[in-house]
Amino acid sequence: MLTLTGITKTFNPGGADPVTALAGVSLAIEKGDFITLIGSNGAGKSTLLNCLAGVFFPDAGSIILDGIDITALPEYARAAFLGRVFQDPLQGTCASLSIEQNLALAALRGKPRGLSRGVDPRDRDRFRQALRSLSLGLEDRLDARVRLLSGGQRQALTMLMATLAEPRVLLLDEHTAALDPKTAAHILDLTDHLVREQRLTTLMVTHNMNQAIRLGNRLVMMHRGRIILDVAGPEKQNLTVEALLTRFASLRAGDGSGDGPNGGADDMTDKMLLV
Amino acid sequence: MTYYAFIGAVEQGFVYGLMVLGVYLTFRVLDFPDLTVDGSLPLGAAVSAVAVSAGVDPYLTLVLAFAAGFAAGAITGILNTKLGILHLLSSILTMIALYSVIIRIMGRPNLTLLGKPTVLDAVTGLGLPAHAAGPLLYGVLAVAAGAALTWYLATRFGQATLATGDNPRMITALGVNTHTTIIAGVGLANALTAVSGALVAQNQGAADVNMGVGTIVAGLASVIIGETLVGGGKGGVGRAIVAALAGSVAYRLAIAVALDLRIGQLSVTPSDLNLITALVVILALTAPKMRAKITGRRC
Numbered sequence: 078m079l080t081l082t083g084i085t086k087t088f089n090p091g092g093a094d095p096v097t098a099l100a101g102v103s104l105a106i107e108k109g110d111f112i113t114l115i116g117s118n119g120a121g122k123s124t125l126l127n128c129l130a131g132v133f134f135p136d137a138g139s140i141i142l143d144g145i146d147i148t149a150l151p152e153y154a155r156a157a158f159l160g161r162v163f164q165d166p167l168q169g170t171c172a173s174l175s176i177e178q179n180l181a182l183a184a185l186r187g188k189p190r191g192l193s194r195g196v197d198p199r200d201r202d203r204f205r206q207a208l209r210s211l212s213l214g215l216e217d218r219l220d221a222r223v224r225l226l227s228g229g230q231r232q233a234l235t236m237l238m239a240t241l242a243e244p245r246v247l248l249l250d251e252h253t254a255a256l257d258p259k260t261a262a263h264i265l266d267l268t269d270h271l272v273r274e275q276r277l278t279t280l281m282v283t284h285n286m287n288q289a290i291r292l293g294n295r296l297v298m299m300h301r302g303r304i305i306l307d308v309a310g311p312e313k314q315n316l317t318v319e320a321l322l323t324r325f326a327s328l329r330a331g332d333g334s335g336d337g338p339n340g341g342a343d344d345m346t347d348k349m350l351l352v
Numbered sequence: 353m354t355y356y357a358f359i360g361a362v363e364q365g366f367v368y369g370l371m372v373l374g375v376y377l378t379f380r381v382l383d384f385p386d387l388t389v390d391g392s393l394p395l396g397a398a399v400s401a402v403a404v405s406a407g408v409d410p411y412l413t414l415v416l417a418f419a420a421g422f423a424a425g426a427i428t429g430i431l432n433t434k435l436g437i438l439h440l441l442s443s444i445l446t447m448i449a450l451y452s453v454i455i456r457i458m459g460r461p462n463l464t465l466l467g468k469p470t471v472l473d474a475v476t477g478l479g480l481p482a483h484a485a486g487p488l489l490y491g492v493l494a495v496a497a498g499a500a501l502t503w504y505l506a507t508r509f510g511q512a513t514l515a516t517g518d519n520p521r522m523i524t525a526l527g528v529n530t531h532t533t534i535i536a537g538v539g540l541a542n543a544l545t546a547v548s549g550a551l552v553a554q555n556q557g558a559a560d561v562n563m564g565v566g567t568i569v570a571g572l573a574s575v576i577i578g579e580t581l582v583g584g585g586k587g588g589v590g591r592a593i594v595a596a597l598a599g600s601v602a603y604r605l606a607i608a609v610a611l612d613l614r615i616g617q618l619s620v621t622p623s624d625l626n627l628i629t630a631l632v633v634i635l636a637l638t639a640p641k642m643r644a645k646i647t648g649r650r651c
Binding site for chain 2: 130151152153154156157159161163168169170171172173174178181182183185186187188190191192193194195196238
């Protein structure tokens with residue numbers, strides 16, 4: 078359904094310090110897949126997500142969505158198919174607008190925007206109902222400005238906005254990393270609920286191995302711009318953090334990057350980031 | 353201050369009010385510091401003056417000024433979005449280019465309109481005295497423009513424009529091409545400014561290529577004074593637009609008061625206005641912080 082083929086991306090090419098963020102990534106995402114994407118810092122997870130979203134274009138490779146080549150489609154045009162939630166809870170909503178204005182903007186994702194009223198009064202019931210599912214009491218505060226909300230409330234609202242107009246693919250970029258543990262747990266539950274309810278095809282980047290194992294039906298691990306592990310079904314269900322770390326270490330040893338003077342220190346940092 | 357000086361200041365506040373609405377749209381809504389207005393104000397004046405001289409209905413010339421101003425603003429927007437030039441520089445480039453364009457339009461640096469019909473004729477024709485007709489007509493026009501801008505910003509496209517200034521990353525992810533909202537928004541801001549310039553020309557009886565100097569500073573001062581007086585920054589769009597118009601009137605009144613000042617042998621002259629405006633902007637910018645500091649210490 079969503080097929081990435083041979084995606085490469087090098088930042089600062091030809092410069093003093095070129096960085097190969099993606100070194101040929103191919104991934105076939107089936108309809109209804111909920112993929113958790115893990116990897117240490119600099120593995121290329123966010124770059125891959127941004128290439129998919131059209132924030133920048135890959136140097137080579139193609140992105141095919143339902144038979145349509147979207148590789149060269151600009152970000153705003155691609156948004157018609159994609160729901161996105163960012164790491165920073167302030168990035169997903171518009172602080173100076175009210176809750177209902179934000180929802181109305183999201184309800185029109187990918188649709189033309191003319192000179193009819195920004196917030197259609199007939200949509201208010203639908204918005205209230207959606208907000209009620211968050212159990213944050215926001216359904217009674219449709220007129221409240223989003224800047225008055227906490228980071229967790231804003232991220233919950235962003236989750237709702239990303240799924241309001243039924244995206245074909247939901248892209249979550251470490252969307253709980255900036256929240257406190259309790260709020261993060263709430264957002265994760267909400268994510269799981271929304272994805273199941275709408276059977277959304279989802280790609281979730283995370284730093285947290287527990288999250289990656291607990292959520293979704295498929296787990297993909299990246300390292301140095303490549304996919305080094307892709308497990309699904311029962312094999313994924315039976316994974317443990319320890320097993321994952323062991324496999325990660327052996328896969329890394331295989332690719333030779335665990336060697337060298339700083340090999341041990343790198344391992345430690347990666348473990349701390351991943352657990 | 354005499355009654356006539358007061359009425360005159362209120363009238364000017366409304367005439368320039370349309371320009372202030374434009375500055376609010378670029379500075380506050382789009383977060384786009386736009387110096388094009390220094391050129392689009394005399395552009396509107398020039399277009400209107402030439403058209404009135406050619407016998408076109410004064411009201412119709414406002415439409416022509418609107419179109420010319422929109423084109424000027426849209427060019428600034430295109431330079432910024434499509435060609436990737438820094439917003440401030442884009443607007444300066446358009447402003448500089450407009451200087452030549454305006455002289456081409458008028459065929460000379462200034463054009464007098466004495467004895468020519470103006471938008472005021474329709475109101476004085478109703479029997480109202482001239483000193484009351486001016487504030488009334490320009491007040492109605494300014495309020496109508498404010499209402500229209502409020503409506504515009506409440507539409508789907510307008511809401512996307514608000515989001516473009518607030519969070520471009522988010523609104524792009526929701527499928528809006530921010531190039532379009534920026535070009536349309538800066539265009540509309542300069543269309544309003546050009547209409548303001550057309551009214552100034554008809555009101556003063558002349559259009560001059562240099563009449564736009566300092567427009568952006570006056571506009572910014574008005575917006576900030578309005579926000580300080582009415583508190584438009586924190587409320588919704590409607591309140592901010594009321595603040596912009598109130599700020600425009602307050603700014604012109606402040607200028608009138610300043611021109612009346614006499615300290616011993618020293619009296620304020622019109623050439624001192626730039627200094628006074630700069631001081632007013634500094635005062636208005638720092639007043640909220642000073643107030644917070646003082647009240648903070650009391651607690």
